[in-house]
Structures are given as structure tokens and as C-alpha cells.
Amino acid sequence: xxxxxxxxxLLSDVLALQQEDGRGAELTEERxxxxxxxxxSLTDAEEHLLASSPLARGTYATVLEEVEIEREAYRQRCxxxxxxxxxxxxxxxxxxQYPLVIPxxxxxxxxxxxxxxxxxxxxxxxxxxxxxxxxxxxxxxxxDDRNVTWVRGQLNVxxxxxxxxxxxxxxxxxxxxxxxxxxxxxxx
Amino acid sequence: MKPMPNIDHDxxxxxxxxxxxxxxxxxxxxxFLQCSDRLIELIRGVDVVDEELSRRIDTEIEHIIxxxxxxxxxxxxxxxxxxxxxxxxAACPDRRILVQIIASDRAVRGLSTVPPKHALGRLLKSHLDxxxxxxxxxxxxxxxxxxxxxxxxADLLHEYQAQHGRDPPPGYRCSPHHxxxxxxxxxxxxxxxxxxxxxxxxxxxxxxxxxxxxxRQLVRLDETSFxxxxxxxxxxxxxxRLIRMLKRCIDQLEEPLQRVIRIxxxxxxxxxxxxxxxxxxxxxxxxxxxxxxxxxxxRRLDTFRRxxxxxxxxxxxxxx
Numbered sequence: 177x178x179x180x181x182x183x184x185x186l187l188s189d190v191l192a193l194q195q196e197d198g199r200g201a202e203l204t205e206e207r208x209x210x211x212x213x214x215x216x217s218l219t220d221a222e223e224h225l226l227a228s229s230p231l232a233r234g235t236y237a238t239v240l241e242e243v244e245i246e247r248e249a250y251r252q253r254c255x256x257x258x259x260x261x262x263x264x265x266x267x268x269x270x271x272x273q274y275p276l277v278i279p280x281x282x283x284x285x286x287x288x289x290x291x292x293x294x295x296x297x298x299x300x301x302x303x304x305x306x307x308x309x310x311x312x313x314x315x316x317x318x319x320d321d322r323n324v325t326w327v328r329g330q331l332n333v334x335x336x337x338x339x340x341x342x343x344x345x346x347x348x349x350x351x352x353x354x355x356x357x358x359x360x361x362x363x364x
Numbered sequence: 365m366k367p368m369p370n371i372d373h374d375x376x377x378x379x380x381x382x383x384x385x386x387x388x389x390x391x392x393x394x395x396f397l398q399c400s401d402r403l404i405e406l407i408r409g410v411d412v413v414d415e416e417l418s419r420r421i422d423t424e425i426e427h428i429i430x431x432x433x434x435x436x437x438x439x440x441x442x443x444x445x446x447x448x449x450x451x452x453x454a455a456c457p458d459r460r461i462l463v464q465i466i467a468s469d470r471a472v473r474g475l476s477t478v479p480p481k482h483a484l485g486r487l488l489k490s491h492l493d494x495x496x497x498x499x500x501x502x503x504x505x506x507x508x509x510x511x512x513x514x515x516x517x518a519d520l521l522h523e524y525q526a527q528h529g530r531d532p533p534p535g536y537r538c539s540p541h542h543x544x545x546x547x548x549x550x551x552x553x554x555x556x557x558x559x560x561x562x563x564x565x566x567x568x569x570x571x572x573x574x575x576x577x578x579x580r581q582l583v584r585l586d587e588t589s590f591x592x593x594x595x596x597x598x599x600x601x602x603x604x605r606l607i608r609m610l611k612r613c614i615d616q617l618e619e620p621l622q623r624v625i626r627i628x629x630x631x632x633x634x635x636x637x638x639x640x641x642x643x644x645x646x647x648x649x650x651x652x653x654x655x656x657x658x659x660x661x662x663r664r665l666d667t668f669r670r671x672x673x674x675x676x677x678x679x680x681x682x683x684x
Binding site: 182183184185186189190191193194195196197198199200201202223226227230231234235241242245247248250252256270291293311314362 | 380386388390391394396398434437438441442444445446447448449471544547548549550552555564565566573574607609610611628629630631658662665666678
């Protein structure tokens with residue numbers, strides 16, 4: 177049994193003897209999965225359910241374990257296929273012209289200005305081999321060297337995922353010129 | 365809460381006895397353990413369970429079952445609450461078998477290093493799974509699933525031997541670690557196999573518990589409830605939400621109880637040592653206050669839930 181810091185030990189002791197009246201069954205695995213994959217967030221009622229129901233927490237723990245196993249299996253699939261899921265550290269290549277294309281062995285990232293609203297459109301495109309090992313239900317994320325997510329979602333029929341939410345104040349070109357800049361694809 | 369599709373009661377009960385079985389089992393085990401303090405005390409340290417004690421254990425288990433499953437879990441109940449309660453009653457543990465298991469297991473009687481309640485939880489879980497399998501039987505589907513699981517398990521064992529030049533440690537084949545490895549392998553290689561692609565770690569464990577010769581032998585050991593790693597609820601995964609709520613609850617406690625919590629858990633050294641430290645009476649009083657503080661914190665966390673329920677009910681009324 178691992179030693180927990182004070183507040184966590186307190187939480188364990190408080191929760192250990194909670195009553196379960198079956199209400200925790202209201203929290204379904206589908207909902208927890210949506211939350212863990214970033215497609216949704218917990219409502220207040222669900223948060224309170226987690227705070228008060230061992231059954232709800234059991235559901236949460238089960239789904240969390242399942243999601244972690246899925247990530248590990250996906251990592252192993254990529255490894256077996258010899259895929260490079262990361263760009264490694266990129267040299268400052270961006271000229272400030274758009275679209276900005278960041279190529280890599282098995283995927284590419286394109287950032288272009290949004291034609292209407294002044295924002296940015298980010299596109300992650302996977303190579304054929306990468307697409308082959310990715311199922312329609314797999315949720316992927318494109319994450320940079322600061323662990324900030326650029327893109328998250330499921331592949332469309334062209335093997336792409338688009339995002340319209342640029343996560344920085346600085347422009348994509350400025351961001352990509354910073355030392356140590358890199359991108360990697362994860363199973364989300 | 366997101367609205368759920370309407371499923372009729374009988375179908376829900378059926379789901380809680382099949383696909384959602386582990387939820388039902390978790391609820392039964394949790395409620396049973398909550399009522400088991402007297403049973404644990406009754407058998408603590410007993411070396412041999414004689415007939416008289418068996419009778420008393422039987423009576424105590426009957427009492428626990430009534431408390432844990434026999435009465436409605438709350439009033440009123442939601443559709444799912446009502447269904448899981450009905451499923452729990454249908455999957456009620458067999459008193460006679462539980463007495464036998466307790467009589468043959470040393471850990472549950474406090475004669476090993478395993479906490480007795482933990483041991484009782486393991487025994488009950490295994491017993492409930494056993495009843496569950498007896499009801500459903502070994503269908504053709506299950507036989508095929510088992511054959512696939514056995515093949516993957518054998519592959520993993522061979523790979524281990526090839527990699528390390530020796531067999532895996534004893535018990536690996538029946539460990540949660542192995543079940544997780546099997547699940548990972550299925551997701552890696554058999555993602556499109558409809559029989560096993562969706563199988564969960566808990567269900568794999570059930571298959572091994574019932575059908576793997578090695579696991580069955582382990583179940584027959586004297587200490588059935590050996591202290592294996594269990595899938596546990598790790599509260600830290602739920603941070604920071606729960607911690608935030610808990611801190612609010614601590615702030616609402618009365619000052620002496622807040623202080624006890626700070627000293628017992630949060631590293632506060634300001635406890636006035638004067639007459640109490642080291643004395644048994646002081647320690648006992650401190651423990652009493654700690655338990656009271658925990659009880660109040662538990663209640664306050666529940667109150668958060670009730671407040672939300674009431675708020676939802678008000679919102680519904682307004683909409684109507």
C-alpha cells in the first residue's frame with residue numbers, strides 16, 4: 177500500500193466508510209469515458225456523485241484503467257509498426273508565411289489562417305501506415321513540447337483531424353520558432 | 365446529469381445481472397462490508413470454528429444481508445437505483461456457503477497479516493462471482509471467449525520466458541497484472557474480434573477465477589483471501605475536485621474537530637502536549653474526536669449531493 181500525503185489520506189479515510197445507496201449507478205461508463213477523453217466535462221451533479229458514492233468512484237476508476245490500457249496498447253501498436261509519433265526537436269524553419277507546414281516522418285501538421293474569423297485552422301494529417309493502425313474510435317491528440325494540446329479528436333475519412341482553437345496568444349510561426357519546439361501524437 | 369435513454373425496469377435489472385454485473389457486485393460487497401463490524405469481531409482470532417460459532421456466524425450473516433440488501437436503499441429511488449437493488453437481491457449471497465468459507469479462511473479471522481475486512485471483501489466477491497456463473501452456466505460463447513483468452517495468456521507466458529529465461533513469478537497467471545496485460549494485448553492485436561474486443565479486465569478476471577486451473581487451485585488454498593492487489597478506487601485520480609470539496613467541508617467543522625484533523629492529517633504540530641500525550645486516555649479521546657470529525661466530513665460531503673438534488677428538483681419545477 178502506498179503512503180499518501182496528509183490530505184489524500186484524509187480523503188481516503190473519509191470516503192472509505194461512505195454509505196452506498198445505489199445512486200452511484202447513475203454515473204455511466206459512457207459519461208466517464210467522454211470526460212476522460214476530453215469530449216465533455218463533469219456536471220456539478222456528477223462531481224457530487226463522485227464525492228459521495230463509492231459505486232460512482234468505482235465506475236470512474238474502472239474506466240480510467242481501461243483508458244490507460246487503451247493508451248498503452250496504442251503505443252505498442254505504433255512501436256510495432258515502427259511509427260514515429262513525434263517530430264523530435266524542430267529547427268526554426270518557419271518563415272512567417274502561411275500555411276505553416278510542419279512535416280514529420282509519419283504525420284504532418286498544417287496551420288493556416290481561418291478565412292473568416294481571423295483565427296487559425298490546425299490540421300493533423302496521418303500517413304497511410306499511421307491511419308491503418310488507428311481505429312475510428314481512437315481519440316488522438318497533438319501535443320507540443322509544453323504539453324499544450326493543439327488538436328484532439330477522431331480521424332475523418334481522409335485521415336485528418338481539424339481544430340479551430342489556437343491555444344496561444346503568439347502566432348503559430350512565432351511559437352514554432354521557439355527553441356525546443358516539438359510536436360507529438362498521443363492516444364488521448 | 366445528462367438524461368439517460370428510457371430502459372424498462374426488467375431490462376435494467378437484467379443488465380445489472382449481466383453486462384453491468386460488476387457494478388452490482390461492487391454495491392453488494394460495499395454494503396455488506398459496511399455492516400460487517402460485528403461479524404469481524406465475532407470471528408477475530410478464532411482458530412477453530414465449532415458448531416456453536418458457525419450458528420452465530422450464520423445468524424450474523426443473515427442480519428447483515430437484511431441490512432445490506434433486504435431493505436430499500438433509499439426512498440424514493442431512481443430507476444437505476446431501483447434496478448440495481450433488485451439485481452442485488454437476486455444475486456443475494458448464500459449464507460450456508462459463506463459460513464463454510466469463513467470457517468476455512470484464516471485471514472478473515474484475523475490470523476494473518478491481511479486486514480480481515482479486506483479478506484472478507486475478497487471472499488464475498490469470489491463467492492458472488494461463483495453464484496453468478498452457476499446461474500449463467502458455461503455457454504458456447506463463453507467457451508469460445510475462454511479459448512481465446514487462454515491462447516493470449518499462453519503467448520504472454522511464452523514471451524516472458526523467452527525474454528527472461530525463466531517462468532514468470534508464481535501467481536502471475538492469476539494476478540490483476542496478467543489480466544491487464546491480456547487486455548492490452550487484445551487491444552493491440554485483436555481489436556476487430558467481436559468476441560473479445562470489448563471484454564473488460566474485471567471480466568477477464570472472472571473467466572480465470574472460474575476456468576483457469578491454477579487460479580482455481582489458489583481459490584482452494586486455506587487463505588483464500590490472500591492479499592492480492594485489487595482494482596481500487598484511487599481518490600487521487602479525482603483530484604482536485606474532491607480535495608476542493610473536502611477543504612470546504614473541513615472549514616465548516618467546529619474548531620476542536622478542525623484541529624484534530626489538522627494534527628492527524630495535515631502536519632499541524634500545535635497540539636498542546638501538557639497532560640494528554642502518551643496517556644492512554646488522551647489517545648483514546650483523540651481517536652474518538654478523529655472518528656467524529658471523519659463522520660461529520662462524510663456527512664457534509666453527502667449534504668453537497670443533497671443540495672444539488674434539491675436544486676435540480678427546483679429547476680424541474682420551474683420548467684414545468
